[in-house]
Amino acid sequence: MILRRVFLCSTFLVTLNCAALAQRQNEPALPPLEILKLKWERQVQLPRNFDPSTIPTTGVFNDSNVRNTVNPAPNPLDATRAASSAQSNAQTSSVAVFPATPARLPVFYIYSMRVKNVGQKTIDGVAWDYVFIDAATNQEAGRHQFLSYEKLPADKIVTFRSQLRSPPARVVHPGNEPKEHPKYLGKAFIQCVLYSDDTNWRGPQAPTDSCALLKTQRDLRRKKRTA
Numbered sequence: 482m483i484l485r486r487v488f489l490c491s492t493f494l495v496t497l498n499c500a501a502l503a504q505r506q507n508e509p510a511l512p513p514l515e516i517l518k519l520k521w522e523r524q525v526q527l528p529r530n531f532d533p534s535t536i537p538t539t540g541v542f543n544d545s546n547v548r549n550t551v552n553p554a555p556n557p558l559d560a561t562r563a564a565s566s567a568q569s570n571a572q573t574s575s576v577a578v579f580p581a582t583p584a585r586l587p588v589f590y591i592y593s594m595r596v597k598n599v600g601q602k603t604i605d606g607v608a609w610d611y612v613f614i615d616a617a618t619n620q621e622a623g624r625h626q627f628l629s630y631e632k633l634p635a636d637k638i639v640t641f642r643s644q645l646r647s648p649p650a651r652v653v654h655p656g657n658e659p660k661e662h663p664k665y666l667g668k669a670f671i672q673c674v675l676y677s678d679d680t681n682w683r684g685p686q687a688p689t690d691s692c693a694l695l696k697t698q699r700d701l702r703r704k705k706r707t708a
Contacts, residue, residue: 512671513600513682514607517638519669520593521611521649525586590648592625594669595640596633602680604633607641608673608687608695613649616664623650623665628698632677675699 629641672687
């Protein structure tokens with residue numbers, strides 16, 4: 482009797498394992514996304530407190546666009562008011578009103594991926610990697626991992642954008658070699674796709690915790706919105 486129970490339990494466990502394996506094998510190997518465009522660009526941004534639109538009122542600013550403009554004859558009353566205003570400004574302040582231009586502007590890198598939902602379910606978020614391959618050596622030179630969130634119904638298109646201070650790749654040149662700019666090939670790898678019904682698609686080579694992290698961050702974003 483005991484041997485029969487052990488045999489039944491073993492058979493039940495084998496059946497569960499086979500069912501799980503069959504379910505895993507039936508999952509599509511390709512992601513439910515079609516990558517339409519992959520791009521990165523370098524941007525130089527001014528600080529938030531820098532305002533280049535400020536123009537001094539001392540009359541020393543010369544605009545080349547209006548250098549050849551013919552002005553009408555000045556009104557004597559207006560000329561008197563302008564002279565009084567200029568004298569008052571000279572007495573109250575002698576500091577130029579132009580903000581100082583930063584000596585070194587911050588550099589950012591924008592990574593974007595335009596995708597189309599080719600599946601049947603609505604997508605909430607995507608975990609993806611932007612990988613750079615050295616064209617000369619065919620070796621991976623840089624990898625950036627992103628979590629992007631956007632409501633993406635079936636057959637719809639969206640562009641995921643992320644901003645980093647990190648360049649595509651960091652290459653250290655030996656002292657005797659010339660500092661030539663290497664050529665990189667960009668590739669995108671979809672690690673996990675999170676659906677609105679809390680199910681997910683995970684890539685065959687994706688880390689086991691990629692989908693869990695994607696869902697956790699989505700839930701945190703929802704809590705912040707409702708708070």
